[in-house]
Amino acid sequence: MSRAEQPSRRTVLTVALAAAVAAGAGTAVADTGGADAADPGGAPAHPVDNRAWTSYLDWRGGTAKGTRVVAGARPGVAIASPAGTVDHTDPHTGTTAAWEYATWTSPVHRLAVPATEAIASWNAHTPDGTWLQVELRGTYSDGTDTPWYVMGRWAAGDKDIRRTSVDDQGDGKSSVGTDTLAVDDAASGLCLVSYRLRLTLYRRPGTRLTPTVWRLGAMGSDVPDRFTVPASTPGVARELAVPRYSQEIHKGQYPEYDNGGEAWCSPTSSQMIIEYWGGRLTPEQLSWVDPAFADPQVCHAARYTYDYQYAGCGNWPFNAAYAATFDGIQGVVTRLGSLTDVETLIAAGIPAITSQSFRAEELTGAGYGTSGHLMTVIGFTPDGDVIANDPASPSNEAVRRVYKRREFENIWLRTKRYNASGKVVSGTGGVCYLYFPARPTPRQREALAAVGVR
Template structure:
């Protein structure tokens, strides 16, 4: 989402979390008075601080074998996965977005308990899967609080690559009075209370049409738990790697304004799928003419329209569901992806040095990012490199043309709008920042250098 400072559904929902964190803080009367100046004497740091993030995933045959099977099995080979074996039973599902009720065979896989190295206030699950026509999956999370009690099983997403069987959807109105699911994010309602999530399990439910041998195949499932310090500003950093710029395709979301308004009012809100499509194509992912045949042939960059349609969350009513974008990218041969949080621009530099671009999520006033020309309550862009001086080179889809997408943003401004957890909006009210959220797409078989870079930022 871009344009004038205005609330997105995600930011409205997250405002409750920001309010709890802010406590009884009173917002100043004007944004100008409220926005704290960057300390002139901020001490540059070359090394990232300890990362308040735990990103864990199940990906190997041994990983899958460690879980509990109910109508599913682990599959070995070059692409280990979990899939339906002999179904555990059948169940009816009424799609809330079509009203259609259908019967499905199903099986479940439940992960072992993962104890978080960082007791978390937020958890975001993500998955990589193949869902042929006639199949879909549901991902759930159940956690244990720091007082020893458990959460309910929360639905983190119902997903299919296509649209012929169900409408992919998040699930609203999930809470136990202590934590809440905000679209794709588990969040402790009152972080100031000290309550944290100390461990969790994931449960995958795989569905297929009765009487067939079809099955979803899940290659990667995991979650990112975090407890990012409450902050309006972050310490300044200095460049840690030589300049490098990756050859990532450039796509503008703005040239799609008004196209397919049924998907979040058209291209003006398509920053997330546009960024996703850039990186998918950077890694060689391509859509066939048949896949794009539904797009009006007069539209430029039809693959962006396709990405918007197939990342669309019918409950959130938008294309910005983070795990759905990751799952979309992983439908392309040879790609995997995760939602995570990074701790510094040093982390981003490490990835860029290994040839891995990243999609970052940030919100800011127009005055806070020189050269952007807009303010936003939530926007995704693709970091593709760094200049010799350490400034950020980004493919910003909020640009009037594909040619204008490449931008250079000042290092200090970019790291602050991306890594902070709180900020003031145009009305001077305290709202939430993303605290370094990004998503990463990378090869299923990364090079040794890429493996080292991913491990350095907490992803395996």
């Protein structure tokens, strides 16, 4: 998103928290680990519930129509025999084409915490001639169901379809804003108590091509409605050696992707962490970029995270999915409860990409205000202050910043704030992207589990 202090195109809906959840504010997120319909009970209530389907048994547990389970180091689901053929008109190109399709539907997942928001994310391989759609259907606390909401139409490339979110989805009780399903009036007490995910895989008719999906999941959350958050106690100091890239040196480049580099905080942050994990683009992949431009991989990340409906590069799941197109990397969108959670990850060698908004005077040393901005947390000083690679910097050398712990934690975790005009607007409530190895070490796996991700 742009670093400018202006109305954001993403409407982040915030909610009032029930008293039981409010009592747990600031705790680590819950890893329900699969409290599905076949696993009643679930985990104790926490503000965030993660569930992901990643294992061979996970994929075997869903309902398949034309799909097959792929075994191996990264089990997944792919097309076996198509369930049918459908004509699809791409709203961004006007092109109508026939596509074979197959579906996989997850079991019902009962949320450990009744949720007022849900964000899906996925990791997949989509060769040219294929794409996928992710949908979510929730059950409300009043016993009724949402429609099947489209949470994204996605392909790693942009030759077959334009990857896109879908606007104007709602049923009078909830609606989808870009990548987030939110209950419209959370103060009413209505919430989601369970959901299913449906994956539709598409390919050109008559071919043997197939998308392969290795990870599919969603985060349900009910974060406290708050202007300030409790302060956490500094822990272990460590700094990770993460590459530094500035979005600002790309001003004016490829304006068809969200008006150029000044708005590329999300893909720039993603590219930094991708390269930290060893992800590299080939000269052939970068051949479309003007050779006069520095850091062409940042331009590439902007192009291949761009959401043609949102008209920006800040779609959260699209960034996670882009990261996972690199060998050996997983990506997920979640919410964390405090900087202590980030310290847990940093100690295991895992950086985090955080989403926040603030006025210039609220973050000492930033020098700007923003209605929505992504940056990478790469470590902590001995005093507990945050070491961040902030892409809203004039040069790559200036990207490394140290921000005051208390200020950073508050602007990231709050759900309400006052903008420069004194109007009450929303904050992200601790949203972050986590990119980590497809095969984490035991220590990394333990750290991820501690913050609710598996």
